[in-house]
Amino acid sequence: MLDVVVDHGSGVAPFEQVRRQIAQQINDRTLPVGTKLPTVRGLATDLGIAANTAAKAYRELEQAGLIETRGRAGTFVASAGDRSSERAAEAAAEYVRAVTALGIDREQALAIVRAALGF
Secondary structure: OOOOOOOOOOOOOHHHHHHHHHHHHHHOOOOOOOOEEOOHHHHHHHHOOOHHHHHHHHHHHHHOOOEEEOHHHOEEEOHHHHHHHHHHHHHHHHHHHHHHHOOOOHHHHHHHHHHHHOO
16 A cells, blocks of 8 residues: 655655655565556645646656556556666666766765765
8 A cells, every 4th residue: 555645844845755755665565566556636635735746756656667557547566666676786887887987986976876865
């Protein structure tokens, strides 16, 4: 079951809070492959957010391959969600190749990643 809470007082945009929480639940398998998700309107109503906000979160999750929309059947956790860690490792390896080619040292490369993650 989907368990998402939006903190309206947070400095993090509501769509990002929703996206992160759903992605985390897919990655930790709380939401297994094939789980049907609420409609955009249903999610928006449940969370007290605008439909456009919920739609943006779903769009980003779909672009990441974590969810898929099957027309009128609805939105579901995609089988690609099972590969999230593998895909992240592949992206990290590509990042290492890129920074190495650019002559960026390990500490600077890590600082760039920390900044991108907001640490």
